[in-house]
Amino acid sequence: MADINLFPLFLSLRVSLTATFLAILIGLPIAYYLNRSNSRLSDFIDTVITLPIVLPPTVLGYYLLVLLGRNSAVGRFLEDNFNLTIVFTPAGAVVAALVVSIPFMIKSSKAALGSIQPEYIHSAEILGRSRLNIFFTIMMPLAWRGILAGVTMSFARALGDFGATLMVAGSIPNETMTMPIAIYDSLLAGDRAMANTLVLIMTSVSLVILYLINRLEKRVIQG
Amino acid sequence: MLDVTIQSSYSSFHLDITFQAQPGITGILGPSGCGKTMTLQSLAGIIKPENGKISMDKQTWFDKSDRTFWKPQKRKVGYLFQNYALFPHLTVEQNIAFGLKGLPKHEIEKKVKRWLGIIQLEGFKNRYPSKLSGGQQQRVALARSMITEPQLLLLDEPFSALDQHIRHSLEEDLKHLIDDTFRGVVLLVTHNIEEAYRMCDSIMLFNDGKVIQQGNRKQILQYPRSKKAAEIVGCENVVPIVGARKKVEGTEILIGKSSDTLICETIEGSDFPPTYLGIHNHHLSVSKEKIKDDNVKSATVIKVIEGITRRTIIAEYAGFHWRVDHNEQSRYDKEIYKEGDSCYLLFPEEKLILMNG
Incomplete structure (x- = not known):
């Protein structure tokens, strides 16, 4: 109990925040595209995007390992050109967290964008605004609650990931060991007290974050 | 003058519309599902017809033969939606100014002020649309369209969202407002013959995706040429x-x-x-x-x-x-x-x- 290593907590927060940020950056345009398009391609993309919700995280982790490993084409390309190694690094943890969490971001944003009455968008077009302008002046303000819900769920899923992260990033102490893995690790080592402490910390941090997001949502509505 | 020929096929419906409209209010009258709204949307560029040509005065907005298609942003159209489609997160003032992006700030202010005066809602400029009555919303929506100085004004069942007892006086108001501020072609979609008769100079009867009769309002009411036309005019x-x-x-x-x-x-x-x-x-x-x-x-x-x-x-x-x-x-x-x-x-x-x- 004497010295709790808080590295896993900070790593978890850093990894899940980065993953959430990337999920917004990548997920929103995809959600926008899926919402606008009725093509077969978009149906296919929609299906593939749902897959991470259904598949066991270990299966996802395995795919990522195969896809991004040092022996794979993508892995080698990243290493040669950007000096970036994915497997068994914090970057790998981010990728794993991103993949498991982005479906929530996309699904929720797509539903939110889809629930905007088309008349608003048509009005704005007729009044001369560009698509991009309409996205920021009409669509985002009208759909932000659904989008924020997606961000929250994404973040929660990223923070809690165990399987995919373990497969891709491993559990190297002080390097890639995130909170959920640290908890499992201490339990395996028979350190019940440590496991309890970490579980408590994890729970409190999650509670505080979710509470803050809720507050933020309320404040924006009133404002 | 507006000159329209459009054809489009949908799974269970074929739109095949040809008409010309002169400056003044032309009513489009027909049962629901006859293609009235679809025609307005084609004119505004919200939907692209499969075939045909749309020209307004000397401009060609759509021509299948040489693949001309102007986006809604480029056409000078004012569109009053059935539910007015006022942006709920913007104030009356911001709604009215929405179509003026790109103009110098003082010019926008001047125009918005003028239109707030015309629709008599100066004191409401900082309100949100949800805090307005149906009639006020209608006026804001009209001002928002008219402030961009459109060549063509499209009104899609402008009274259907309002309570019955205020429709009559609002019809009057809207007609005056349009007569006073607009010289171009106005198309008014409705399924109510009385409303069409009171508001319009000429009337087109739509049925099942086609124009079945067009003429001045007296003629249309007095001499429907087919059983369907007679049904539509009541x-x-x-x-x-x-x-x-x-x-x-x-x-x-x-x-x-x-x-x-x-x-x-x-x-x-x-x-x-x-x-x-x-x-x-x-x-x-x-x-x-x-x-x-x-x-x-x-x-x-x-x-x-x-x-x-x-x-x-x-x-x-x-x-x-x-x-x-x-x-x-x-x-x-x-x-x-x-x-x-x-x-x-x-x-x-x-x-x-x-x-x-």
Whole structure:
């Protein structure tokens, strides 16, 4: 109990925040595209995007390992050109967290964008605004609650990931060991007290974050 | 002038519209699902027709033959949506100014101020649309469209979102506002003949994706050319004709089981023989005493429906039920009708409508 290593907590927060940020950056345009398009391609993309919700995280982790490993084409390309190694690094943890969490971001944003009455968008077009302008002046303000819900769920899923992260990033102490893995690790080592402490910390941090997001949502509505 | 020819096929519906519209208010009247809104959307560029051409004054907005298609942003159109589509997160002022992006700030302020004055909502500029009444929302939406100085104004059932009791006064307001501030072509979609008649100079009848008749409002109301057109303009008495013959005094026609004939005014240029006979409820009259006239027929009262300003009498003649509007001014109003009474129906010669198809 004497010295709790808080590295896993900070790593978890850093990894899940980065993953959430990337999920917004990548997920929103995809959600926008899926919402606008009725093509077969978009149906296919929609299906593939749902897959991470259904598949066991270990299966996802395995795919990522195969896809991004040092022996794979993508892995080698990243290493040669950007000096970036994915497997068994914090970057790998981010990728794993991103993949498991982005479906929530996309699904929720797509539903939110889809629930905007088309008349608003048509009005704005007729009044001369560009698509991009309409996205920021009409669509985002009208759909932000659904989008924020997606961000929250994404973040929660990223923070809690165990399987995919373990497969891709491993559990190297002080390097890639995130909170959920640290908890499992201490339990395996028979350190019940440590496991309890970490579980408590994890729970409190999650509670505080979710509470803050809720507050933020309320404040924006009133404002 | 607006010149439109558009064709589009949908799974269960074919749109095939051709018309021209002059400056002034033209009504588009038809049952729901007849392609009225789709036509407006094609004009605004929200949907792209499969075929045809749309030109406005000297500009071509759409031409399939040379692949011209102007986006809604480029066409100068004002569109008043059925529910007004005011942006709920923007104030009245911000809504009105929405289409002026790119203009210098002081110019935007000047224009918005002017329009707030025109629609008499100066004190409401910082309110959100949800805090406005239906009529106020309508005015804001109109100002938002008109401030961009459109060439074409499209009104999609502008009164359908409002309570019945305020529609009349708002019709007046809207008509004045448009007459005072707009010189171009206005298309007004509605399914209410009275609204179309009060608001419009000319009227087009739409049915099943086609324009079935176009003309000035009096003509349309008085002479629907087909059974469907008669239905749309609210003519409830339409019966098939079994025989017709041209005579000096007019066209003699035979309907239903009766052996005696009705005389109608012959309209030059119409197809012969006509297939349907129609007459508006308010042009038929009923009486208890027999007047000497070829077009007075003996009938039986089937039912009397009491309305607020008029009484509708349904009477049977020649195997058909005729609806007769009997208003306060009618000279026969003193007479009381009961079911089963004998009576006489007068079919005024010049009010009988002969139709084809």
